Amino acid sequence: MNEVLLISIAVNFALAALVVFFSFKDEHKKNLLTNQQRQLSRTLYEVSILNQVSEKIEGARDYPSIAQTIALTIEQLMEVTTVSYAIRENDEILAKTYTDDNVTDNYLKQVDGLMRDSMEAMDSDIRLLHVKHEVTRSDIKTHSSRPIDTFAGSIFHIPLVFHNTYYGVITVTNKTPNKYVKADMEVLYKIVRQTERSIERLEEVVTSEKGKLDALVVSLPSGAILLSLDTNGYLALSTINHAACDFLGIPPTADATRVIASLGTSHDFVRLIKDVMRDKTSMMLPEVPIKDKFYKIFLNPVFGYDANTIIGVNVTLQDVTREKELDQLKQTFTSMIVHELRAPLVSIKGASMLLMGNSLPPEEEKKMLGTIKVSVDRMLNQVSDLLDSSKLEAGKFDISLSKGNINSVITDRVNILNYDAETRKVHLESKLDPSMPEFEFDPERMGQVVNNLISNALKFTKAGGTVTVKSCVENGFAAISVQDTGVGIPDDKKALLFSKYSQLESIAKSKGTGLGLYISKGIVEAHHGKIKLDSEVGKGTTVTVMIPLHQEKKEADQSSSASKVPEPITIPVHHLPGHPGNVVVN
Amino acid sequence: MPHLAQPYDYNALASSLLNKLLPILGRDAVIQTSYSIRELELTTASPNRTHRTNRTNEVDSRLRGNDSKNGNYISVKVVRGDSQVVFDQLVEEFRELSPFVVEKVMGELHEEQEGN
Numbered sequence: 001m002n003e004v005l006l007i008s009i010a011v012n013f014a015l016a017a018l019v020v021f022f023s024f025k026d027e028h029k030k031n032l033l034t035n036q037q038r039q040l041s042r043t044l045y046e047v048s049i050l051n052q053v054s055e056k057i058e059g060a061r062d063y064p065s066i067a068q069t070i071a072l073t074i075e076q077l078m079e080v081t082t083v084s085y086a087i088r089e090n091d092e093i094l095a096k097t098y099t100d101d102n103v104t105d106n107y108l109k110q111v112d113g114l115m116r117d118s119m120e121a122m123d124s125d126i127r128l129l130h131v132k133h134e135v136t137r138s139d140i141k142t143h144s145s146r147p148i149d150t151f152a153g154s155i156f157h158i159p160l161v162f163h164n165t166y167y168g169v170i171t172v173t174n175k176t177p178n179k180y181v182k183a184d185m186e187v188l189y190k191i192v193r194q195t196e197r198s199i200e201r202l203e204e205v206v207t208s209e210k211g212k213l214d215a216l217v218v219s220l221p222s223g224a225i226l227l228s229l230d231t232n233g234y235l236a237l238s239t240i241n242h243a244a245c246d247f248l249g250i251p252p253t254a255d256a257t258r259v260i261a262s263l264g265t266s267h268d269f270v271r272l273i274k275d276v277m278r279d280k281t282s283m284m285l286p287e288v289p290i291k292d293k294f295y296k297i298f299l300n301p302v303f304g305y306d307a308n309t310i311i312g313v314n315v316t317l318q319d320v321t322r323e324k325e326l327d328q329l330k331q332t333f334t335s336m337i338v339h340e341l342r343a344p345l346v347s348i349k350g351a352s353m354l355l356m357g358n359s360l361p362p363e364e365e366k367k368m369l370g371t372i373k374v375s376v377d378r379m380l381n382q383v384s385d386l387l388d389s390s391k392l393e394a395g396k397f398d399i400s401l402s403k404g405n406i407n408s409v410i411t412d413r414v415n416i417l418n419y420d421a422e423t424r425k426v427h428l429e430s431k432l433d434p435s436m437p438e439f440e441f442d443p444e445r446m447g448q449v450v451n452n453l454i455s456n457a458l459k460f461t462k463a464g465g466t467v468t469v470k471s472c473v474e475n476g477f478a479a480i481s482v483q484d485t486g487v488g489i490p491d492d493k494k495a496l497l498f499s500k501y502s503q504l505e506s507i508a509k510s511k512g513t514g515l516g517l518y519i520s521k522g523i524v525e526a527h528h529g530k531i532k533l534d535s536e537v538g539k540g541t542t543v544t545v546m547i548p549l550h551q552e553k554k555e556a557d558q559s560s561s562a563s564k565v566p567e568p569i570t571i572p573v574h575h576l577p578g579h580p581g582n583v584v585v586n
Numbered sequence: 587m588p589h590l591a592q593p594y595d596y597n598a599l600a601s602s603l604l605n606k607l608l609p610i611l612g613r614d615a616v617i618q619t620s621y622s623i624r625e626l627e628l629t630t631a632s633p634n635r636t637h638r639t640n641r642t643n644e645v646d647s648r649l650r651g652n653d654s655k656n657g658n659y660i661s662v663k664v665v666r667g668d669s670q671v672v673f674d675q676l677v678e679e680f681r682e683l684s685p686f687v688v689e690k691v692m693g694e695l696h697e698e699q700e701g702n
Binding site for chain 2: 117118122155159161164171179181182185186193
């Protein structure tokens, strides 16, 4: 019986032990799950708070705003009597406390003192700064029916550090002692540190992007100026590139006033900038004279990150002096062509009327017919020049290659022009290399080139001067040069000399379309050759044509060579992309 | 972070650390963080006697009672384990809260120790 009892007791003990064991195991499992649940909740809580903070801060980079956002987030997360921030901004401390009507001034004074102590412990210089402390009441519900005029029961400070620099503090107080447990505070410190890191990353991105943009702006051939509004609402110079400094003749250290003044007096730029900022529209000034040049100026509003706030004005300058010169040349060219075509027509009309009168003696009739022929030839030449230039532009300029002696082409032209040279009392001579081999070229077109070059040289050489035509072999090229002792060409005119509308003033006064050099260049390039110019004012000019002695391709290449003739100079038309509301002033 | 070389009185160092952190981080941050380390015993110091306590509100009330401009508020004693290890643990706890502040305070402690 005893044995049975003992066994029964032992079994019961064993069962009880098992129950205890499993219940402990269950308890352990339950604790584990509870802990995991708590950990998960806490992580979700942190994530949600961080999301809230980052959404509120968005792209803001001013530290008082960030501190304010964090402070207000804390106020929503935990029960506080006051939540405050104090942050160093320039030479003062901006402080703000959120609380409600029950908190007395004594309590707030205590909070103010605590914040100062915290900041001064971090940076002793802070004690010298002026503190601007603002109190916003009723944002917080302290749930107290009586005035709170006691010592703060619970206090903690969260220092604000950006880029390894101490900026200020967030202070949380509660009238009740031991209100906050370590976990609560840890979460808040974590939030602030995450925020600090986010701001730092944002600033790194902004700095890096700004660096890229600055590099881009600096390298722009156009002048670029960025005028930004400072904190007082005044325009300050943020960026100016080298081109703008060169155009305006100012150093990069110039201030906004000097930059605006250097834009000249043709427009009231202060008013225009104000208009752009007020109307939030771009503006374009097509031709602004600054110093001895002309600029197209764009004024564009610069928007802040919210795409609505104007933070400044961007001024872009494009040098349009050359375009303006070309425009002028085009106008002169058109007038000149009309005049040139009209003059022989007047002669033809006069001669025809005299002939129609049947009252002229035969010698006079012959003279009139001669006048008509000369006028018609002149018109034909001019029309041919115009046709050639059109073909060059259209890429349809053909040459017909055949093997020949370039020296004989030169000699023919020199002989023809000798009469003109004698009339001008200019000595025309030729020094031709007798060893010049025969090679493939278009004799008619090359004759045209030689004719143009000699004619030009004669026009620019005063009586008593000399024009020398030379030929020689140079590195696989036939070099044909025409040298004069004429007036020479100024450097600023050289670039335009071979363009379609180029015509030096003295040529404009003489007969001709002025297309000679443009067509000559086209003919030479159709031969895969080069044309170069050396000139010095007062000493003379040498134009040298280099034609390869061996054309790489023959017939098949002739038409394609025409497409390689120089591109006509195009006048760029500038638009402001993405700014349909551009206003053209003038 | 400047390293503190042996031998040091880590109880004194921990006390200095907490008293430097006290105005910067505030009472609750310092006391609650210190209490998370069981090997530490926190006491408040006064000219005549030492109050030994492990209850925050008692330390807190004594802190309030003291004049903040005179002497230390808090004394710390390592009651278990290696004092240096416990001190390092304390530093790490605060570093979790604000690495910048701990860096600054440890720098000051280091300078003071060098000065001594």
